[in-house]
């Protein structure tokens with residue numbers, strides 16, 4: 001398997017080895033050649049990086065530009081209107097995940113204070129309250145219910161709305177449009193329409209906040225005179241999208257994974273102290289945000305290969321997190337594992353800004369769910385759960401669950 005890999009159906013590839021395992025082709029590739037040549041669906045050549053060490057090294061090296069990553073846009077390469085693969089992409093104002101220093105540094109710096117570990121710790125109690133309230137509502141329903149709709153999506157949406165100062169009543173706009181946005185094979189015009197709908201809404205919102213700032217992160221940003229309305233809109237878009245889709249999918253797919261591993265689930269129920277480690281392990285094992293793009297700004301040696309200047313490079317965080325050279329028995333979900341060091345939040349200067357927030361949400365969410373629903377189980381056979389194989393962020397579309405009794 002040392003020849004060039006083709007990906008006729010794009011990336012991420014389908015998880016054909018099971019709902020939680022990496023695609024079999026990716027596993028074979030990592031064993032044969034962890035930095036390997038790749039042909040994109042439009043025929044142009046690049047590289048796919050699957051080995052843990054190589055992925056980590058690449059993410060720490062700013063000679064690999066993020067401007068090839070259309071980031072959150074995840075536009076397929078064959079799309080008309082795309083920049084040629086060898087040119088850095090035009091920058092979308094405010095979308096700093098797809099920027100390099102110094103632009104990236106300037107924007108990210110304005111937000112680091114709002115997302116420090118200390119700040120997030122102060123919010124913890126409130127996040128627990130939000131999760132518990134949502135579980136109260138779920139407990140009032142007659143099962144079966146869809147866990148995505150009743151729990152996994154509302155909790156992170158409520159939290160990020162409150163932090164940013166986005167009215168939760170307006171969630172229809174961003175939940176529907178972000179979902180459209182993340183469809184893998186979405187046509188460019190539909191993607192742009194979804195993007196347009198979200199940014200039109202957010203531009204009005206940040207304009208109002210600039211005129212009358214409140215007590216929230218977007219208002220704090222709007223007080224910075226050196227940020228334009230376009231930049232504020234881009235930042236709001238990035239935080240809103242990144243802030244709810246990823247965590248929602250971790251909560252839902254994580255619950256599915258635990259229900260499919262009853263011994264691990266029973267252990268976790270018996271010893272909730274294991275939860276922080278279990279969350280890290282679920283992050284590693286599931287790697288819901290898998291594929292990220294970079295662009296080589298010069299010839300760079302990586303894993304014994306020379307990546308030529310101008311090449312597009314794709315990393316698979318899922319493959320890296322399942323590398324047996326880094327994690328023993330990577331295909332086993334083991335809540336006792338010290339999984340810190342996984343790359344699910346990325347690495348280097350773009351490492352996830354919201355990681356502490358996401359961790360708190362996941363701990364509060366799983367803790368409340370397992371405690372309050374001791375008899376939780378799937379309401380359909382596991383094989384019938386609709387997996388998000390068609391989306392750029394992996395997870396489940398729906399998770400029908402049932403229970404016989406609830407606890408306070």
Ligand code: HEM
Nearest residue numbers: 096097242243246247250289344345346350352353354358
């Ligand atoms: C960046 C994953 C939750 C905001 C990233 C990156 C990854 C990631 C892998 C790196 C992207 C790259 O290197 O190109 C996740 C996962 C989450 C999660 C798996 C949930 C389990 C959140 C939350 C927020 C957030 C709750 C809320 C604010 C961001 C932002 C960036 C980012 C703003 C860009 C950082 C930069 O470019 O400097 N995330 N994330 N994420 N994430 Fe998260």
